[in-house]
Amino acid sequence: MSAASDVGFHAQRQARWHYGEIAFWLVVLACGFAFPTRYLIMTDILRLALFTMSLDLILGYAGIVSLGHAAFFGVGAYAAGLLALHGIVKEPVLALIVAGLAAMVLGFATSFLVIRGVDLTRLMVTLGIALLLEALAERFSNITGGTDGLQGIEMQPILGQIPFDMFGKAGFFYSLAVLFLLFLFARRVVHSPFGLSLRAIKNNPLRAAAIGIPVTRRLIAIYTLAAFYAGIAGALFTQTTAIASLDVFAFERSADLMLVLVIGGTGYLYGGLIGAVVFRMLQELFSTITPQYWQFWIGLVLVVMVLVGRQRLHRWVLYVPNLIIKQVAGRKAVVAVPESEA
Amino acid sequence: MTSILTNLFDGVAYGMLLFVLACGLAVTLGLMNFVNLAHGAFAMAGGYVCMVLVNRMGWPFFAALPLAFISSAAIGIVLERTLYRHLYARSHLDQVLFTIGLTFMSVAAVDYIQGSSRVFINLPAALQGQFDVFGVGIGRYRLMIIVICGLLTIALQMVLAKTRFGSRLRAAVDDPRAASGLGINVPQVFAFTFAFGCGLAGLGGALSAEILGLDPYFPLKFMIYFLIVVTVGGSSSITGPFLASLLLGIGDVAGKYYVPKMGPFVIYTMMILILIWRPNGLFGRTAAR
Numbered sequence: 001m002s003a004a005s006d007v008g009f010h011a012q013r014q015a016r017w018h019y020g021e022i023a024f025w026l027v028v029l030a031c032g033f034a035f036p037t038r039y040l041i042m043t044d045i046l047r048l049a050l051f052t053m054s055l056d057l058i059l060g061y062a063g064i065v066s067l068g069h070a071a072f073f074g075v076g077a078y079a080a081g082l083l084a085l086h087g088i089v090k091e092p093v094l095a096l097i098v099a100g101l102a103a104m105v106l107g108f109a110t111s112f113l114v115i116r117g118v119d120l121t122r123l124m125v126t127l128g129i130a131l132l133l134e135a136l137a138e139r140f141s142n143i144t145g146g147t148d149g150l151q152g153i154e155m156q157p158i159l160g161q162i163p164f165d166m167f168g169k170a171g172f173f174y175s176l177a178v179l180f181l182l183f184l185f186a187r188r189v190v191h192s193p194f195g196l197s198l199r200a201i202k203n204n205p206l207r208a209a210a211i212g213i214p215v216t217r218r219l220i221a222i223y224t225l226a227a228f229y230a231g232i233a234g235a236l237f238t239q240t241t242a243i244a245s246l247d248v249f250a251f252e253r254s255a256d257l258m259l260v261l262v263i264g265g266t267g268y269l270y271g272g273l274i275g276a277v278v279f280r281m282l283q284e285l286f287s288t289i290t291p292q293y294w295q296f297w298i299g300l301v302l303v304v305m306v307l308v309g310r311q312r313l314h315r316w317v318l319y320v321p322n323l324i325i326k327q328v329a330g331r332k333a334v335v336a337v338p339e340s341e342a
Numbered sequence: 343m344t345s346i347l348t349n350l351f352d353g354v355a356y357g358m359l360l361f362v363l364a365c366g367l368a369v370t371l372g373l374m375n376f377v378n379l380a381h382g383a384f385a386m387a388g389g390y391v392c393m394v395l396v397n398r399m400g401w402p403f404f405a406a407l408p409l410a411f412i413s414s415a416a417i418g419i420v421l422e423r424t425l426y427r428h429l430y431a432r433s434h435l436d437q438v439l440f441t442i443g444l445t446f447m448s449v450a451a452v453d454y455i456q457g458s459s460r461v462f463i464n465l466p467a468a469l470q471g472q473f474d475v476f477g478v479g480i481g482r483y484r485l486m487i488i489v490i491c492g493l494l495t496i497a498l499q500m501v502l503a504k505t506r507f508g509s510r511l512r513a514a515v516d517d518p519r520a521a522s523g524l525g526i527n528v529p530q531v532f533a534f535t536f537a538f539g540c541g542l543a544g545l546g547g548a549l550s551a552e553i554l555g556l557d558p559y560f561p562l563k564f565m566i567y568f569l570i571v572v573t574v575g576g577s578s579s580i581t582g583p584f585l586a587s588l589l590l591g592i593g594d595v596a597g598k599y600y601v602p603k604m605g606p607f608v609i610y611t612m613m614i615l616i617l618i619w620r621p622n623g624l625f626g627r628t629a630a631r
Contacts (some may be wrong), residue, residue: 302443
C-alpha cells in the first residue's frame with residue numbers, strides 16, 4: 001500500500017462512526033426523558049458543551065490559545081436578545097443563525113489580529129477584544145441595557161410551532177438539536193482534509209507551510225467558524241434564559257471555558273461535551289459544600305490537573321473502560337484518547 | 343491648565359505604582375517566558391499583610407511596608423520552589439491554566455479570611471491631604487509613591503546594570519545553557535528573581551490599597567493592566583516596562599477624567615493597536631528567542 005493511500009485509509013477509519021459515539025448520543029437523548037425535573041441544568045450543560053466545542057475547534061485542532069472566547073459568546077447573546085426584543089427576527093431558529101453570523105463577522109474581522117504573533121500576543125489580543133466589547137456594551141447602555149442587561153425578552157415559538165415552556169423542556173430539546181447538528185458539521189470538518197491540515201499546522205506551522213498548506217487562510221477559516229459556534233452558544237443562552245447581561249463577556253467565562261475543555265480533553269470534539277458535564281457536576285458539588293467559595297476548589301482542580309499532567313490524567317480515567325473493552329471484545333481499546341499537547 | 347498638570351501628576355503616580363506592581367511580571371513573563379497570570383495574587387497578599395499589621399496590630403505604616411515586601415517574597419519563593427519550577431518547560435496553555443487556578447484559589451481564600459468588601463489601610467496624618475505648588479494640587483500620598491517608586495526604579499536599574507547578580511541574571515536570561523556552563527546557578531538566579539519580583543508586587547499592593555482599591559478581586563481586576571505593561575513594554579530592559587507603565591497610568595487617568603464614559607475603552611484599543619503594530623512590544627527586541 002502506498003503512503004498516500006495508507007494515510008487515506010487511516011483517516012477514513014478514524015472518521016467512521018463508532019458504536020461508542022452512537023451510544024453516547026443515545027444516552028444524551030435518554031437523559032432528556034429520564035430527568036424531566038432537571039431540564040434547566042441540562043440545557044445549561046448543552047450550551048456549555050457547544051461553547052466548549054467551539055474553543056476546541058481553535059485550541060485543540062489549530063492550537064490557538066484564546067483567553068477571550070467569551071467575546072463571541074457575548075455578541076451572539078446580545079444579538080439574539082436584541083433581535084427578539086425589538087422583534088426584528090421573531091422566529092428563534094432564524095434569529096439563532098443571524099446571531100451566529102454576527103459573531104462570525106466579528107470572528108473574521110478579529111482573526112487577522114489574532115493569528116499574528118506568538119502565544120502570548122494571542123492571549124493578550126483575545127483577552128483585550130473581550131474586555132473591549134464588555135466596555136463597549138457598558139458604554140452603549142441605551143442599546144444593551146448596561147449593567148441591568150436586556151430585560152423583558154419574549155421568545156416566539158420555535159419554527160412557529162413549539163412554544164418555550166416554563167419547565168425548559170422545549171428549550172432542552174431545541175438546544176440538543178442545535179448541538180447535535182453543529183456537532184455533525186464540526187465532525188465532518190475536522191475529519192476532512194481541511195481538518196487534517198489544521199492538525200498539521202498545530203504540530204508544526206513551518207513544516208505545514210512548506211508542504212503547501214496556506215497556513216494563514218486556514219487559521220482565519222477555523223477561527224471564523226469557531227466564532228460562529230460560540231455565537232450560536234451565546235444566542236442559545238439568551239433564548240433559553242430570556243436574559244442577556246454584561247457578564248456574558250466576563251473574563252471568568254473565558255477562563256471557565258478553558259477549564260471545561262481541559263477537563264474533557266482537547267482535540268477530539270467529545271472533550272467539550274464530557275468536560276461540560278463534569279464541570280457542572282463539580283460546580284454543583286462544590287457549591288453545595290461551600291456556596292460562596294466554590295471558586296477555590298475549581299482553582300484547586302485546575303492546579304492539580306496541570307501538575308499531575310493532563311495526558312497522564314486522561315490515561316488514568318480511560319484505564320478502566322479500556323481494560324473492560326479489552327477483556328470483553330478482545331481487541332484494542334476504541335475509547336477515544338485525546339490528542340497530544342495543545 | 344492646572345487640572346492638566348494635576349492629572350499628569352496623578353497619572354505619573356499611578357504609572358509608577360503599576361511599574362512596581364508589574365516589574366516582577368516583566369521578569370517572569372518577559373525574561374523567563376513564563377505566563378504568570380497569578381502575579382496580582384502576590385500583590386494582594388502584600389496589601390492584606392500591610393492592612394492587618396497597620397489596622398489590627400497598630401504598626402506604623404512605614405514599618406509595615408517592608409513586611410509586605412518580605413511576606414510576598416516569602417510566599418513567592420515557597421511557591422516557586424514547590425510548584426512553579428515544574429512548569430517552566432511546559433506549554434503556555436498549561437502555564438495559563440495553572441496560574442488561573444492559583445488566582446481563583448487566592449481570590450476565594452482571601453474572601454474567606456478577610457471578607458469580600460474593599461479594605462482601607464489607616465494612613466498616618468502626614469500622608470493625608472494635598473498641598474499646592476503654583477496652583478497645582480499635589481497629593482501627599484501620591485508624592486510619596488512617586489518618590490518611593492522612583493528610587494526603587496533607579497535601584498533596580500543599578501542592580502541590573504552594575505552588580506554581579508545583575509550580569510548573572512542577564513546572562514541566565516540570554517542563554518540559560520551557556521550561563522550554566524559558565525558555572526552560574528541558573529535555577530537559583532531565577533528563584534531569587536522570582537521572589538524579588540513577588541516582593542515588589544507585595545510592596546506595590548500595600549501602596550496601591552489607597553489608590554487602586556484592595557479587595558479579593560484585585561488579582562483578576564488588575565491582571566490585564568500588568569499584562570499590558572509587560573507586553574507593551576517589552577522585556578529587553580526595565581526601561582521598556584517603566585515607560586509603558588507611565589504611558590498606561592497617564593492614559594488611564596486622563597481617559598477617566600476627560601472621556602469618563604469611554605473609560606477602559608481607550609486603554610484596550612491602544613494595547614491592541616500597539617500589539618498589532620509591534621508584536622514584541624514597543625521597546626522589545628525584534629528577534630524572539
